[in-house]
Amino acid sequence: MEQNQLWAARPTEELRILSLWEPWATAVSMGWKRWETRSWSTPYRGWVAIHASVGLKSLPFAAKMWAEAGITETGPGFMPGHVLAVARIHDVRPTSTVCHLISKADFVLGDYGPNRFAWELQSIQRLGSPFAWKGSLGLRKADEDFKARIAAAMAPRRFLGLDGRVT
Numbered sequence: 001m002e003q004n005q006l007w008a009a010r011p012t013e014e015l016r017i018l019s020l021w022e023p024w025a026t027a028v029s030m031g032w033k034r035w036e037t038r039s040w041s042t043p044y045r046g047w048v049a050i051h052a053s054v055g056l057k058s059l060p061f062a063a064k065m066w067a068e069a070g071i072t073e074t075g076p077g078f079m080p081g082h083v084l085a086v087a088r089i090h091d092v093r094p095t096s097t098v099c100h101l102i103s104k105a106d107f108v109l110g111d112y113g114p115n116r117f118a119w120e121l122q123s124i125q126r127l128g129s130p131f132a133w134k135g136s137l138g139l140r141k142a143d144e145d146f147k148a149r150i151a152a153a154m155a156p157r158r159f160l161g162l163d164g165r166v167t
Helices: 024-029 059-069 104-109 144-153
Strands: 015-022 035-038 046-056 082-094 117-132 139-141
Touching: 015 024, 015 144, 024 046, 024 082, 024 104, 024 117, 059 104, 082 144, 117 144
Parallel strands: 015 046
Antiparallel strands: 015 139, 035 117, 046 082, 082 117
């Protein structure tokens, strides 16, 4: 599979849902975090929706983590309880085998300790209109209604800037 494929072009493909605490969900959705670390592996390779669970670390914690990771952007703000993005799980490996591949940001934003797994995320696409959804643990299979909501949310949101320009 090519790295920069778009899920919107493949809405009939299988889609699963992965819930992450904030600020990690936002970090993935912004493309700052391309390796998600877990205590468990999965044979699944394919598209996942990135859901920001209701759990939220403190804002000072997030600011400190962003600074440590070298992230200077502020991002869109946290949206606990919302689906923020889609990405493709390209590979899953023991964390001990990826430390030489990851960026400083990924190292700071993950847990690369022993007996853990690194999920390589590619083709990350932030939703134009994140939507509220009640998450769950694990890697849950999305139904057709959920996939339709993702497809509708893929359209970019337009904003009127302070200078009067639409962005």
